[in-house]
Amino acid sequence: MTDLNQKPATINDVARAAGVSYQTVSRVINDHPSVREATRQRVKEAIRQLKYQPSSVARSLATQRSNLIGVVSFGSPEFGPTQMLYNIEQAAQMRGYHVSISSIPALSQEELGLAVNALRRQRVDGVLIIAPLLGAETGFLRECAVPIVLVDADPSAGLPVSSINQHYGARLGVEHLLNLGHRRLALIGGPQQWNNARQRQQGWKEALLDAGLKPVAQAFGDWSARSGYAATLSLLETGQAFTGLLVGNDQMSLGALRALREFGLSVPEEVSVVGFDNIPESEFFDPPLTTIYQDFPSLGQSSLAQLLTLIETPTEAEVARVIEPRLVVRSSTASVGSGVGLELVESKSRRRRKE
Amino acid sequence: MTDLNQKPATINDVARAAGVSYQTVSRVINDHPSVREATRQRVKEAIRQLKYQPSSVARSLATQRSNLIGVVSFGSPEFGPTQMLYNIEQAAQMRGYHVSISSIPALSQEELGLAVNALRRQRVDGVLIIAPLLGAETGFLRECAVPIVLVDADPSAGLPVSSINQHYGARLGVEHLLNLGHRRLALIGGPQQWNNARQRQQGWKEALLDAGLKPVAQAFGDWSARSGYAATLSLLETGQAFTGLLVGNDQMSLGALRALREFGLSVPEEVSVVGFDNIPESEFFDPPLTTIYQDFPSLGQSSLAQLLTLIETPTEAEVARVIEPRLVVRSSTASVGSGVGLELVESKSRRRRKE
DNA sequence: AAAAAACATGTGATCGCTCACATTTTAATA
DNA sequence: TATTAAAATGTGAGCGATCACATGTTTTTT
Known part of the structure; x- marks a missing residue:
């Protein structure tokens, strides 16, 4: 087994191995155009050799974007929430985001706040709350300084919502x-x-x-x-x-x-x-x-899409998305x-x- | 709504507000003993005022520990995997870890490798794989330079496994x-x-x-x-x-x-x-x-516990944990x-x- | 009251990346 | 061939925290 104690390669290790500066390596991993093809290949080879994986931790710190979205869910794993989570994750992956989950044992404002804060510490770019919130309980979420979309909540919540009618x-x-x-x-x-x-x-x-x-x-x-x-x-x-x-x-x-x-x-x-x-x-x-x-699959996808709009192009964000059920x-x-x-x-x- | 565009407060903002150095703030948020009570209160007050949330991104970079564990799961959300994920998250939360999920559409070695690498980029401290792996397919995972525990897989996989008999x-x-x-x-x-x-x-x-x-x-x-x-x-x-x-x-x-x-x-x-x-x-x-x-709840908890041992005290790590089913x-x-x-x-x- | 030990606080370097800009190299133009 | 523009590469600073160590303050000891 590859030694678990050995620290992973950094951008500098790769730069040294390829005989270029760290910035060039950065350009290669970000597909920047102005890198000569020969150099690019040399760097890629070094990456392969060292099994280099860019640290999204360092990247997040530098760019102030984590490409992480947080999902808060409530209670034991019911069918609906489970389906949504699964579909949210799928959709997020497709759009280049990762998903961090946080479930709360009880539906209190306090627990909800704790969960959202835990996600804020992780510097998630946005939060999806899969919880059966009634309008009144959600006000304080607007104080949270992070884009939030409620899933399957009351559209009158005063926050962006994706729900089923x-x-x-x-x-x-x-x-x-x-x-x-x-x-x-x-x-x-x-x-x-x-x-x-x-x-x-x-x-x-x-x-x-x-x-x-x-x-x-x-x-x-x-x-x-x-x-x-x-x-x-x-x-x-x-x-x-x-x-x-x-x-x-x-x-x-x-x-x-x-x-x-x-x-x-x-x-x-x-x-x-x-x-x-x-x-x-x-x-x-x-x-x-x-x-x-x-x-539920659509609901998951829809809420994720809504959240990403809120994150990436806030001006176009919708207040509510509603999905129609079927008999x-x-x-x-x-x-x-x-x-x-x-x-x-x-x-x-x-x-x-x-x- | 609190302005979404305003950047979150940093340790330095807090230090300035409390009239101390950033290091003292760091001590307060990490419960270090040698801080005078009066100072501690002053800092805590500043933290509250600024709604400061320590960035686990920056912390991860500095400490080389993310307190994040990755969970790979496969296919559509079946009852078992869902239960496990839920229980893993609960147990992780209890131990101060967060959970990042990554699901793969097909059970190929390639997809699995991609998922694990995505988690490696996130610098997860360890990976739990909820997948019905047959022994032969898992060898390459040993190359992955990250602690891995397989859940509900064949105990002969050559990797640490938690499973039900x-x-x-x-x-x-x-x-x-x-x-x-x-x-x-x-x-x-x-x-x-x-x-x-x-x-x-x-x-x-x-x-x-x-x-x-x-x-x-x-x-x-x-x-x-x-x-x-x-x-x-x-x-x-x-x-x-x-x-x-x-x-x-x-x-x-x-x-x-x-x-x-x-x-x-x-x-x-x-x-x-x-x-x-x-x-x-x-x-x-x-x-x-x-x-x-x-x-499944026990299986989830057990696999998480096994993974954390592997991460925190590798010497005590077990190769296999088996749970007995019941009629x-x-x-x-x-x-x-x-x-x-x-x-x-x-x-x-x-x-x-x-x- | 001076010296030593213990406590409290501060400073510089670092983690692994990206950004903005500076510099060098190559290609295009005169 | 010299001149200029464009392309390729490099350098310094900073993201927000921690660590190791240095300095400043109390308290305790003699």
């Missing part, structure tokens, strides 16, 4: 159910501290009110299948009669499916279920899940007539399986 | 099935280029041979539910009769469950299924999946007698639903 997504789900003849809709929402969860809930409510209907019932989970299961059960146990259920994400939908089944309700004959996200597995749920596709119809939804109807749901809630 | 994991699954009386076992494996997939396959085979049994059939997927579905179907269509199925991960298991159901086989009455990973959703599959738990029994497995038995499987393979 969650209102519209929820509406898409509701209208799909409405078109199928459903009139009694319930909701299993995500954690209300999450911006997207709240938006979806509002969208659901508004779409129903717009249609002249009253929301039947709602309960909330923490995105996990388990919580979706529990929330659905709690809804069923209170005897709320609904034939359509909008669920905050696909994992919770999986739990909901289980709860409905245990309760003796069949999907989609008796209850139709619509999820959110379109995780790859949702196609193989039982039944395959109708869901609202969130284009993916599968088999967990059906027209309301296809089942045995509402009265059955009501009677069943009295003779629950576990009793 | 996949052989043992497969054996755990097989023995569970054997104990339930199953004698005809099939496998849906992961991509054979992946080390862990291959190890699981070997473990499966060896455990069977050790028990004096012959593997019935095997097929391979790409980790996705869809591929698990397709692979299972192909197995069923060739008329192979099995009562126990070991599947390379939980996503593929979901596909397998669907395929078996469509084929008219009930789980666990007619076929028992064992997955790998124990993703949170697997508990809510239908039926809840028996699976081999992979402790999680749920409802997708049952004793072979509980169903209608083998002959049924065989007859059903002739009258498949879709025919």
